[in-house]
Amino acid sequence: MGRRLIRLALQAIGAALVASGILWALQGLGIIMWPEDSIMLARREWALYGAITSALGAALLLIAQRMRF
Incomplete structure (x- = not known):
């Protein structure tokens, strides 16, 4: 349950x-x-900050997708 959370x-x-x-x-x-x-x-500069923020979010989504139970 912990990994799912x-x-x-x-x-x-x-x-x-x-x-x-x-x-x-x-x-x-x-x-x-x-x-x-x-x-x-x-x-x-906010366009750059936004691109970096989106990339970090996409990396988190990728990490979450690859997590095994």
Whole structure:
């Protein structure tokens, strides 16, 4: 049961990181201009931070997928 709980946690955290990273990247590239008062809008460094965050989330999802019971 412990490994299943760890796997579920890794999947949830990984999915959240991928989703937020994509949002940050799109805001940084100026594709999503919401919310209007965000400091991330059209700032290239946030596109990089988003890509890194998404990659970390994808790595967690991959680790969770490869876990054996």
